[in-house]
Amino acid sequence: MRLDEIDKRILRVLQRDGRIQNVELAKEVGLSPSPCLRRVKLLEDAGIIDRYVAVLNPVKAGLPLSLFARVWLTAQDAETIDHFIAAMKTLPQVMECYIMLGESDALLRVAVSDLDDYRQFQSTHLTRVNGIQNVKTDVPSQVVKQTYALPLR
Amino acid sequence: MRLDEIDKRILRVLQRDGRIQNVELAKEVGLSPSPCLRRVKLLEDAGIIDRYVAVLNPVKAGLPLSLFARVWLTAQDAETIDHFIAAMKTLPQVMECYIMLGESDALLRVAVSDLDDYRQFQSTHLTRVNGIQNVKTDVPSQVVKQTYALPLR
C-alpha cells in the first residue's frame, strides 16, 4: 500500500492522539470527514495502523522504574534461545525483549516499582531461566524522550 | 489517587485497546456504562492515563529497523548533558533517549528504514552533536516482545 502525503499526515496525528475525533482529524489534514475516515479504515485494514493503546504515566501508575537488562546466554543454539524467548514471553514485567546481534545476546526492558522490586524479579524469575549466563542491568537516571511515534518522512 | 481492582481492570483493557467502546469496556470490567466512563475520565484527569496513541506496524510503515545506540559523552557536566539532551529532542529518528547510570552515558532507540539510512543518520546528525565521545550500536535480530503496557499488579 502506497502512502501519500495525506496518509502520512493522518498517521502523524494519530500517533500523537489516538482518540482524536474524526471531524477534527479531517480538519487537521485538510479533508472532509468521510474521506478522512475512509482513509483511516484503509490504514487499519492494511495493518499499517496496528492498534490503539492507552499510554499510562509510569510514576502515577506505581511503576516508575524502567530498567534495561543485557543478557548473555550460555549458548546460541535454537533450543537455548527458544527456551529463553518462551520464558520472557511469560513474564509480564518484561515489557520489551529483543534478541541481539553483537555484544550481548538479548536486551530486556523491565518495569518495576523500585530497585527492591527488581532484585526480587531477578532472583525469583530471571535466575530461574535456564540458559542465562550473565545479566548486566543498565539504569536510566532520566527519561529524556519516550515517543512511540515512528518518524514518517 | 488510589486504584482499586476495577480501575486496574480498566487500565489493563485500555492498554490493550485504547479505542474500545465504553459499553464494551463496561461489560469487560463488570460495570454499567456511566460509572465506567466516569472512572476513565477520573483516570485521565489524574494523569494516570497520559494519552492515547495509534501504534503503527514498523515494517508496513517503511521503518522496519529499530536500533539501539549506547552513547558515551566527553564529560558529565550539566552543560554537556543539557546540550546533548536538547539535540536528541530535535531528532525525530530518536524515538527514545535515556540518560544512564553505569557503563554508558545515554541509550537511544533510533527508527530507520535500513542500515544505510542509519549510517546516514549517524554521519549527518549524531556525529555533529558536540559532546559525543563514542557510540556503540546494538542491532536487534528479532523482536520477541514489544508491549507498551505496564504490568499492573
Added chain:
DNA sequence: GCATCTTCGCAAGTCGATTGCGCCACCGAG
C-alpha cells in the same frame, strides 16, 4: 442505629460516526 458520603444504574438528550449517492478531476483509448 442513624446520618452521611460515595458510587452505582437508569434514562433522555445531544453529538459524532457511518453509509449511500452525486459530482468532479484525472487518465487512457480511440
Added chain:
DNA sequence: CTCGGTGGCGCAATCGACTTGCGAAGATGC
C-alpha cells in the same frame, strides 16, 4: 481532440454511542 471509465471527494440523512442528571443502594463512621 473527444469520449468513456475510474477513483476519490464532499454532502446529507440515519444510526448508534457518548454524556449528563437524578434517584437508589450500599458502605462507613459516629
